[in-house]
Amino acid sequence: MNPPLSPLSTIQDVAAAIARTAGPQLAAGVPPARRGLYLATGDAGVDVAVAFWAAALEASPRFANPADFPWTLANAPAGLVARALQIQGPCHTLVGGADALAAALAHADGDLARGRVREALVVACDLAHPLRGSFLVLNETRRARPAPAAPASATAALLACGGQPVARSSAAP
Amino acid sequence: MRDRSGVVITGVGVVTPLGDRLDALWTRLAAGESAARPWDDLAREEFRHTVACRIDGLDDGDGRGRALGVIAARQAVVAAGVVLPARTAVVVGSTMGESGSFERAGAGERLDLGGETCAAFPRAIAADLGLAGPCRAYGAACAAGNYALGAAADLLRRDEADVVLAGGVEPFSRIAMVGFSRSRAMSATGVCRPFDARRDGMVLGEGAAMFVLERERDARARAATPLAVVGALGLACDAHHPTAPRPDGEGIAAAFRDALAEQDLAPRDVDWVCAHGSGTLLSDAAEAEAMRTVFGDRQPALAGLKGAFGHALGAATAIEAAVCVAALARQTIPPTVGLAEPGYPLDLVREPRAARLRWVANAGYAFGGLDSVLLLGAA
Structure with missing residues (x-):
C-alpha cells in the first residue's frame, strides 16, 4: 500500500507513513x-x-534551522498524524517501550468505554525498530487487548497485539 | 458524568527558579517577583536571547532533569507524610527528556541515548524511592504536567495504584532556547508579559513539580489532610499547525468544554483560570478568544504565571498546578507578573486577590496542537 521506507528514513517519514496507511x-x-x-x-x-544541536554548534545558535526544532519534541509525530487525519479529540504521546504501548492502549480503551471517543487510533512510532511503525484502529465494538510485556519496543508490542505495520525498512529481514 | 471527586493531592514538591519550596514560591510570586535575568554563559555562546529563568546551584551530576524530578518527588512524599505502598506508580510529563545529554551528543560525545528520553524521569524517581510499581512518561510538550496529573488520577480511579507520584519535569535546555529563539517566540525585551498589549514573547524556564495523589478515602483513613481535589482533565487537539494554535481558539475551548462536561460543571463554576499565558502574540490571542467563547460575558478571574518563573515547558503545567493548590489553600489568586497594560477585556488579575475558590482550571497548550485543561477543586 505504501512504498517501503529506506533505512535512512526519519521519524517524520514514519509518522507520515502511518497517517497515509491508517487514514483510509x-x-x-x-x-x-x-x-x-x-x-x-x-x-x-x-x-x-x-x-539540531550539532548544527547549531557548527555554525552558531543564531542560525539553527527553526523548522527542525518542533521535531525535537516527543509529541511531534502525533501532531503530524493528528493534522493529517484531522483527529481533534485526545492526543497522547507515551514514551517508552512496551510499557508505553500498554498505557496507550489503556487510554484508548478507557476513552472508548466511557464514550469520550468513538474511534481510537493507537500508534507505535519507533525510528530504531526495524518495522518502525504500526497501528490499530479501535472502536466501540473492537476494544483494546493488553499489550504483551516482553517486547522492548512499542512497535513490536503493537504488532503482537495485531497491529498493522506501515513502514517496513529495507534493512529488515 | 462520572465521579470525579475521589482523588486528592496530599503532598506537593517544587523546584523552580523562584523558589524550591511551595511556600517560598508563593511568597515571591505574590510579591510580584520575576526570576528572569540575563545569563553570561548564553551570551558567550552567542545566543541571540540570553534572558531565562534558571535554577542556580543544582547538583545535577546524574542529569539535570533527573535531579529536579527526584528533589521534587522527595519533597512531595515528605509533605504528604505517606509511607509509599507497593502499588505506588510514578507518572511524569516532559518535552524531550534529558536534553543535556542530547546536547552533549550533538557536541560529539558518544552516549547511549536510549535511556535519556522522557522515560528517564519516572524511572529515576522510582529508583530513588525504591519503587517497583508502574512508571509512565508523557511526552506532551508544554501541556505534559496536566497530562501526567490526569493520568495519575485515572490510575487511582481504576484501582491500578494506591498512591501515584505525578508531575512534570523539565531541565533547562539550550536546544529549546535556540529553537524558540529561531521560531521567533522569545521575548526580545526579556520580559514575559502575559496578555499585555505590549507583549513580545516568552522567557524560557525550567523546574519540576511533583505531587502525591491518593484516593480521598485512603488519605482520610490515614488522617492525611487533602490539599486539593483532582478533577477532570479536558483534552483536545487543534490538528491545525505544527506550532501555531488555531487563531479562533476553538481547540482550547474544546478542552475547557471537555473538562467541564466530565466534571459536570458549568462555566460559572470556575472561579479562576490559571492561564497558559506564554506571552507570545499568537498563543495569548487564541487563549483570550477561547475565554470569550467558553465564558461569554461572565468571565472568571484570569492570571498567568510565566512572567514570574518563565515557561518551564513540560514542567509548566505541573508547577502551575502547584500554585493552584497553594491558591486553593489560601483562597487567593496570584498576580500575573509582567502584565502592565492589559491587551484584552478579560478579568486579568494583576495583584493578589482574595476570592472564594471552589474550582480552578489549569490550562496548558503545546506544539502539536495539544490543548489541556485540568480542574482542581478545594479540598
Whole structure:
C-alpha cells in the first residue's frame, strides 16, 4: 500500500507513513472531536534533537534551522498524524517501550468505554525498530487487548497485539 | 458524568527558579517577583536571547532533569507524610527528556541515548524511592504536567495504584532556547508579559513539580489532610499547525468544554483560570478568544504565571498546578507578573486577590496542537 521506507528514513517519514496507511481505515462519519490518537514511542525526537544541536554548534545558535526544532519534541509525530487525519479529540504521546504501548492502549480503551471517543487510533512510532511503525484502529465494538510485556519496543508490542505495520525498512529481514 | 471527586493531592514538591519550596514560591510570586535575568554563559555562546529563568546551584551530576524530578518527588512524599505502598506508580510529563545529554551528543560525545528520553524521569524517581510499581512518561510538550496529573488520577480511579507520584519535569535546555529563539517566540525585551498589549514573547524556564495523589478515602483513613481535589482533565487537539494554535481558539475551548462536561460543571463554576499565558502574540490571542467563547460575558478571574518563573515547558503545567493548590489553600489568586497594560477585556488579575475558590482550571497548550485543561477543586 505504501512504498517501503529506506533505512535512512526519519521519524517524520514514519509518522507520515502511518497517517497515509491508517487514514483510509478510519470510519466515515466520526466527528473529528470524537476521535482520539494514542501514540507510543521509544525514540521520537532524539535523533533530531542531537542533529539540531550539532548544527547549531557548527555554525552558531543564531542560525539553527527553526523548522527542525518542533521535531525535537516527543509529541511531534502525533501532531503530524493528528493534522493529517484531522483527529481533534485526545492526543497522547507515551514514551517508552512496551510499557508505553500498554498505557496507550489503556487510554484508548478507557476513552472508548466511557464514550469520550468513538474511534481510537493507537500508534507505535519507533525510528530504531526495524518495522518502525504500526497501528490499530479501535472502536466501540473492537476494544483494546493488553499489550504483551516482553517486547522492548512499542512497535513490536503493537504488532503482537495485531497491529498493522506501515513502514517496513529495507534493512529488515 | 462520572465521579470525579475521589482523588486528592496530599503532598506537593517544587523546584523552580523562584523558589524550591511551595511556600517560598508563593511568597515571591505574590510579591510580584520575576526570576528572569540575563545569563553570561548564553551570551558567550552567542545566543541571540540570553534572558531565562534558571535554577542556580543544582547538583545535577546524574542529569539535570533527573535531579529536579527526584528533589521534587522527595519533597512531595515528605509533605504528604505517606509511607509509599507497593502499588505506588510514578507518572511524569516532559518535552524531550534529558536534553543535556542530547546536547552533549550533538557536541560529539558518544552516549547511549536510549535511556535519556522522557522515560528517564519516572524511572529515576522510582529508583530513588525504591519503587517497583508502574512508571509512565508523557511526552506532551508544554501541556505534559496536566497530562501526567490526569493520568495519575485515572490510575487511582481504576484501582491500578494506591498512591501515584505525578508531575512534570523539565531541565533547562539550550536546544529549546535556540529553537524558540529561531521560531521567533522569545521575548526580545526579556520580559514575559502575559496578555499585555505590549507583549513580545516568552522567557524560557525550567523546574519540576511533583505531587502525591491518593484516593480521598485512603488519605482520610490515614488522617492525611487533602490539599486539593483532582478533577477532570479536558483534552483536545487543534490538528491545525505544527506550532501555531488555531487563531479562533476553538481547540482550547474544546478542552475547557471537555473538562467541564466530565466534571459536570458549568462555566460559572470556575472561579479562576490559571492561564497558559506564554506571552507570545499568537498563543495569548487564541487563549483570550477561547475565554470569550467558553465564558461569554461572565468571565472568571484570569492570571498567568510565566512572567514570574518563565515557561518551564513540560514542567509548566505541573508547577502551575502547584500554585493552584497553594491558591486553593489560601483562597487567593496570584498576580500575573509582567502584565502592565492589559491587551484584552478579560478579568486579568494583576495583584493578589482574595476570592472564594471552589474550582480552578489549569490550562496548558503545546506544539502539536495539544490543548489541556485540568480542574482542581478545594479540598
